[in-house]
Amino acid sequence: MNAYAGRRSAVGGALGVLALMLAGCGGSPVPSRDQDMYALSQANVGCTADPGTVCADVKLYATPINGFGTEFRPGWTENPADGKTRVVDHLYRDLQSDGRWQLSLGFVGGLKPGIYSGTVDVGTDLVTDVLVPIPKGHRPVALSYRLEVSSDPATRPALRAVVGAGDWAGPGGVAARTGLVAVTADPSKIKRRWSRFLQGLPTDNAASLLSWVPSPLLSNGQVVLPGMRPSDNQTATVTALQEDDGAVVWSAALPGLPDRALAVGDRLLVSGRTAETVNTTTLTSVGRRDGAAAGQVVVDGNLPNDGWTVAGDTLFLADGGQTKVTARALADLSTLRWSASLYNLLPGYGPLAQWGMTVSNGQVYASAAGRLRGFSAADGTRGTDIAVSGRDPRLLLGVALNQAPVVADATTLVLLSEREQKAGVERDNQLSVVDLATGAVRWTVSGKFMDQPVAANGVVYVSNQQSRAVEARSLINGAVVWSWAMETGDQSFQRQMVLTNSHLFVSTDRQVVALDLVSHQPVWRYGAGGLLGMTANGTLTLLNDRGGSPRQLLLVAFDVR
Template sequence: MIRSFLVASVSALLIAGCGGGGGGGGTQSTSAGSGGTSTGTGNTGTGGTTAVTNDPGLTLTPANLNINLIQSEVRSVSVDVHANRDFPEVVNILIADNGGLLVSKVNIEKQGTYNYRATFQVGAGVPPGVYTGFLEIRLCKDAPTVCSRPHDGSPWKLPYRVEVKATNQSALKAMPGAVDWTVSRGNSAQNAYVPVTLDASKITPRFVYVMNNYQLNVVSGIATQNGKLFFTIGNTFSPGTGLYAVDENNGNLKWVYGFTGDYLGNVSVPDSRRPRNPGLGNGKVYVVGTIQYGDLVTMYAIDQTSGKLNAVTQINESMYTINHAPAPVTMDDTGLYFPTVGGISKFDSTTLAKKWTYEAKPQLGLEYTVPLFDQASQYLYTSSITGGNNLTLDKIDKSSGTMVASVFLQPSTRALCPDGGLMVVKNAGASGSMLRLDGQTMKTLWSIDDQFNAPFACSDTAIVAVNGKNLDVRSLSTGSLLWSLPVPEIESFGLSGLILTRNMLIFSTSTSVVAVDLNSHQRVWSFEQGGALSLSKNGILYVSSTTYQGLDNKIFAFNLQ
């Protein structure tokens, strides 16, 4: 096949805005400099997703590029190239784009015997508009900038359509019904419900925040309060570990609190290279973290306005606790609640002094706990271990830390619905069951066996839960199925986030965000990058889009009003 391609020295060059050699889009009449792009309507006949005829020597996947960007966003794009025949002699490669949409970063990586992947970046400095044209892939025996000796079939053309959407940074205002998103999944009840009414036609991009990207970074969920969004970046082996505060108005960085002495010089405070999801309240950001597995947990209280440390304490708990709990710190007006291995502790929100600890039954294994409570309630709910993987769901008095009631459950995910009742998904997956419990008596009101999984959300009338490859919308009072939405993405990518409002369901996978109208059951808005979701008091939807390697992490902000 292509032995000479593989053993030859392959050079990859990127020419942007080069008019020579037919590097643009077909029969363009535009001059070099605009090079096959146009703003607003694009080219007719030759650009965008118009079909092209290429020599069968190479197969390009995808066959065309259709990319939506937000103003100032730079996106990494990959194209897979499969060689279907031998290319003798030296092969030099050039990727040309007369439109100038590519950043001067291009990498060609061998994926297999006959397969390569070309990765480049799109969007830097491109103003809002619609741009169409072609990328041209040249395989040459001589210098590809001249290419007087092209390989048979060269060049190959890859049509593109790139739409860059303008940002809208109108004055912030509180959205009726929305509240601060103070912890993971929005609130201390962990029900991901925001009682607002949305209009899909009003959703516009606000800003893109590009994180300081280091390999293997771990990025927390986003919490919002007082016009700022807060998140942590943690990495045991790289710099950049810290708590970040970003202005909700324009996406500008306000401050960073570094958890490691080699970052911001806080050498008098215990290091934490693995901080977790922040919790907000009392004008402070509460974060817990540790250096690595087996080390003691450190809890920090940091001023939301200045980013200065107010208090710090070490807790006699292992990394296991905060590595698995989605909301390590929750709070009400009387204090902070921190999940422990098989129990829960309450701390003073100013001094971080411990008030009480609830000890679970003797532990025969490791299991984290997640406290659930309504802000106005006297009680919280947490799960404790009774032996192996057997769990109880315990009802605890928040003022004293004493258990009021307990019910046996298998390993499960839990949320407290707005009416004070509990929703539980146990044995999540192929044999997952959904249960509805009375919050007062802890008795099961109804139970359904199917393929339920986490996450799920509940309002005052309905529950939305993953069920196999679908999102089920069910009656809160009876559990009966109201309607179901096929989401084939769940099987491949899982569900990264879920928010329920009065009239819409917003869900996210690792590759997209989708809004569904609860009345029409139709998808009414989408965005082609996914991640963890948050919705602020000012009606801003945040998508924390992160990669496994941590090298292309961004936060996308969308106005919802």
């Protein structure tokens, strides 16, 4: 924001005093203004934007006329047509060598669909560093504006199931955390299906545990949003939307701070914590159709966003001390089925926080304290035990790891040593590929890898803030097969890429792009970034965090074929 843009009222008052002083010294107060100060290069500006996106600045020129000089920087005042909704974010004014003022008008983002119009008076609250009287008989000129935020489409194509696709639940989305949905996207047909504005929970002691936006659960035609609610329901803590049109199915108030949801047959399992019970979690069984709570159990366990997972008839999670992998029967969550140590606490040091598990081929994999370990999903017997790269565990006291293994294929796992959960925050870390058949690490590279890796067909895809690029690396030797550099204006990668048969969907802080896996070039983009996911019907979802307290969120769904 230009400094002058935020000082209009104060400057106007100062100039009023200046005018009276000049009058007392023989000058004249500001007379009625009846001649235009400036000639504008255009009288109207406008743009059309999608929900959550921001229009590019509109540039035009203001030329002083009628004897009005360049010693005064023109101020500005917005006059919304409805008298209340201000949508102009800034009007930058830069004096050119030919005596004209270049004006750059920018609109705010995050507006709901609709048409916003009004005028901007150019020439109000004039600013000058020279004590000269304002010329007599001049007036500001009006610039008309019109901003249209496009509405959702009136009709939508029928949803079509992707063969073999299942629920998208948390980081990595699918059960193996590969981030892969086997759909072939058509860039010419990627269209916004619907959009929905939401709120996060108010900032209080409980919500302070959650500095990141929880991952939606995309399951069975629903988008389940823990820790989020419509603006017209201020008591709800979990909301379910229809995948088809974004309509609210139900909103419910569940215990604690809901931060994760998983599908279990015809019901949902939602976790909730409070500031007083960080090492225990309330699991609530919820009906899919109405959000009604059917039962609750408090378990000794820490359920990070990357962590707990369901496979078959078993819930796997870290214990409250965050040193063990535990298993509980879904039929009776209060009963511990088995528990196995992932690592031993170092004397005098606390546990490592928020590591996750991945289940594949009857094995539960987790990595912490420099070890990748695998356990039998049936009884917890340890099988895999491989040393992997990472920081000295003594340096990780209280540091959340926010990672879980990625099953690239039947004999290959991809690991991040640690990463930040909060979007846009970087951390030094290591990316490793482990060969389960030989029990050895194939390769390790260092960087600042932001997203959970995604992998398929012999390639692992990572977003590296250090190189400011998406890197496609060979699973065999780690060589960069191809890369895509962040574009001008992008600052950081966000959370979670989505991989399809044909494209890699990547988000920066500014936009979502679809990278063609053949040409390696962006073939589609949307002007807002955030957390990505994809349903079993091939619907791409974008959860855009607009900040504020309570947090303001926008969920957008796209057809991709």
